[in-house]
Each structure stands twice: as C-alpha cells, then as structure tokens.
Amino acid sequence: MSTLTDKKMLVCLLSFSQAAFGALAGCGSDSEGLGTCPTDSSAQQTAGQSVLTNSCTVCHNPNYANGTPAGGYDFSSADEVRAEAAEMYGEAAAGAMPPTGKLNETDLEALRVYLACTQ
Numbered sequence: 001m002s003t004l005t006d007k008k009m010l011v012c013l014l015s016f017s018q019a020a021f022g023a024l025a026g027c028g029s030d031s032e033g034l035g036t037c038p039t040d041s042s043a044q045q046t047a048g049q050s051v052l053t054n055s056c057t058v059c060h061n062p063n064y065a066n067g068t069p070a071g072g073y074d075f076s077s078a079d080e081v082r083a084e085a086a087e088m089y090g091e092a093a094a095g096a097m098p099p100t101g102k103l104n105e106t107d108l109e110a111l112r113v114y115l116a117c118t119q
C-alpha cells in the first residue's frame, strides 16, 4: 500500500464517518444516497421509524396546517415515504430538516437505515 492510498482511505473514512455502512461501501460516490439496508438491522429500523414519526411526521402529516402537510409532503403515508426516501434522507443529512436543527448521528443513521430498508 502506498502512502497516497493510505491517505485517501483515511480522508474517505473521515468524510463518511457519519454515514456508516451504505455510504462507506460506496465511498467516493453519492454521499447523500440512501445506501444499503443492512442485514439484521431490525432494531435500527424500529429506531428509525420512531425518528421519522417524532422528528418528521409531526409536521409532515395531513393535519399540520388546516389539512395540508408541511411542504405538501405527507410522511404518514408509507407510499409517500418510500417514494421520497432519498430526498428525505438528503434533507436530513444536509441538516435542512428538521428545521429545528440537524438530527444527531445516531438518529440520522437510524433514519437512513429505515428509509433504505423501505426500498
């Protein structure tokens, strides 16, 4: 292994340290992609579903503002979550959603896993 390769590896690992397995596997490609659904991740999926409910669906539901979900997205609909999963994770990973502040790493990764496993 050359020094350059080692350095690249390190930079790669550091820049993707928040995104875990899926992003690591595809390190160097789409950092905001959903990545893969890890095997044996049912606990993380359950945690991710709670994150979605507590941190997203609280605004993105039909009762939010006189029958209109925030931004027009209704995440109480499983179909809509599946369809918008990559966009949802992108917003969360960028720290744009929820508007109150970026999710912590554990919650963000749980959300990613949940969304990736809906695909």
Ligand code: HEC
Residues within 6 Å of the ligand: 052, 055, 056, 057, 058, 059, 060, 070, 071, 072, 073, 084, 087, 088, 089, 091, 092, 097, 098, 099, 100, 103
């Ligand atoms: C406090 C209420 C609130 C919460 C909580 C919230 N959102 Fe939003 N979201 C909004 C509003 C309002 C908009 C539309 C205006 C905007 O884009 O800022 C929006 C827009 C969006 C959009 C569309 C963005 C675009 O540019 O079109 C996505 C995707 C989204 N939210 C995902 C999420 C996800 C995922 C979560 C949880 C991690 C979340 N939101 C939590 C209020 C919220």
